Amino acid sequence: MDTKKLENKYLPMTEAAYYVLISLNKPRHGYGIMQHVIDITNERIKIGAGTMYGNLSRMEKEGLINSVAEEERKKIYEISEKGKIVLKLEIKRLEELLNHGKSEMGNSK
Amino acid sequence: MKEVKTVWRMWGGWDIEKVENWLEEMEKNGWSLFKFDFTMMRFKFKKSIRSKVRYCLDYQMNVEDNYFELFKEDGWELVDYTISPWYVWRKSYEDKRPSIYTDTKSLIERNNRQIRNISIGALISLILLYIDIISDFYENKLISALLILSIVFYVYLIIKLYQYNKKLKQNVIKC
Secondary structure, eight states: OOHHHHHHHHOSOOHHHHHHHHHTTSOEEHHHHHHHHHHHTTTSOOOOHHHHHHHHHHHHHHTSEEEEEEETTEEEEEEOHHHHHHHHHHHHHHHHHHHHHHHHHTTOO | OOOEEEEEOOOOGGGHHHHHHHHHHHHHTTEEEEEEOTTSOEEEEEEOOOOOEEEEEEEOSSOOHHHHHHHHHTTOEEOOOOSSSEEEEEEEOSSSOOOSOOSHHHHHHHHHHHHHHHHHHHHHHHHHHHHHHHHOOSOOHHHHHHHHHHHHHHHHHHHHHHHHHHHHHHHHOOO
């Protein structure tokens, strides 16, 4: 799939979607992702169970993540190759925003 | 002695928040929800200790096992569920009020699941009405009238849900 199509379809991501994808660089289950995001954002972002379930089901259907195992009725997911490509595009977009912000506003505090 | 109270309440998918707040208020006054039937309009409460509990309503079709597991792990308790796609979750809290949906996108997606199902219902009624008109199949005019009425009702529900989504979308744009 070409870059333009992926960008139109998936970008910009919601904060929840972004954090789900980066957390799945390691295999994790839904609740594990929620805990991890709380940890790395110092509790700024708490993804609700409904929002988490919605993101996981949608991303699995879209092929952005794969379910790699099932333990005690919990599904364990990992980011897919397609997911990695989309995530890289989003990081590039965010970097551009950040760099523009810094270069334009660099002198003022 | 166990005290039980039954309350009938009409509501639609666009005023979920009001229902959630009402259930929370009941709990605060010592009435805890323990049952609702498939009409989703009859709420049964039992007397309990006054407590601070957040209620959240979810609308889901064909959920997998991990749906229940995820909510339970996050401390949510399923009140009761019937064959309807509505799930009532609750969780006690102290300071920060928890929610099952933490962004607007997932709220809109929940509403869209309702819109999809209602549209299917409307389409089925429309097909039945069409069969009725071309073949005079039912003969009874009451059935045609009921079908027309149900289509009007479905369209009303869809418009209300679209308006709710529009409001949600406007709120998300802060600047």
